[in-house]
Amino acid sequence: MSEKNETKLGDMTIVPIEEPKPRSENGDNQAELNTVVGEMENLAEALEENTRHVARDNSFHNRFWIGVAQGFGAVVGATVVVAIFVYILRSLSHYGILTSLNDWIVDLLSKGR
Numbered sequence: 045m046s047e048k049n050e051t052k053l054g055d056m057t058i059v060p061i062e063e064p065k066p067r068s069e070n071g072d073n074q075a076e077l078n079t080v081v082g083e084m085e086n087l088a089e090a091l092e093e094n095t096r097h098v099a100r101d102n103s104f105h106n107r108f109w110i111g112v113a114q115g116f117g118a119v120v121g122a123t124v125v126v127a128i129f130v131y132i133l134r135s136l137s138h139y140g141i142l143t144s145l146n147d148w149i150v151d152l153l154s155k156g157r
Contacts, residue, residue, distance in 0.1 A: 130149075130150070130153060133146045133149055133150065134146070134150065135151070
């Protein structure tokens with residue numbers, strides 16, 4: 045056995061836990077307390093700032109403009125998808141594939157103009 049009072053148990057070595065060192069009466073405790081208080085103050089400031097950000101992000105004005113942007117994006121996206129679909133149908137009509145379906149869809153879309 046080694047000098048640290050280790051105990052062998054089969055293949056395992058058991059090492060005893062060291063006792064914590066005693067602190068001085070006021071010095072170390074006060075320094076640790078000041079550190080903890082400082083960290084708590086930093087956390088309180090961060091929480092207050094986060095609360096302001098959440099309140100700003102959830103305002104009616106902000107949500108309104110987010111909705112406008114999402115609606116505009118949906119319209120532009122749908123337009124692009126329909127344009128690609130019509131382009132593919134027109135190219136298929138030149139080859140005679142799905143001619144009747146293609147003519148019906150092109151006529152339907154042309155009536156909307």
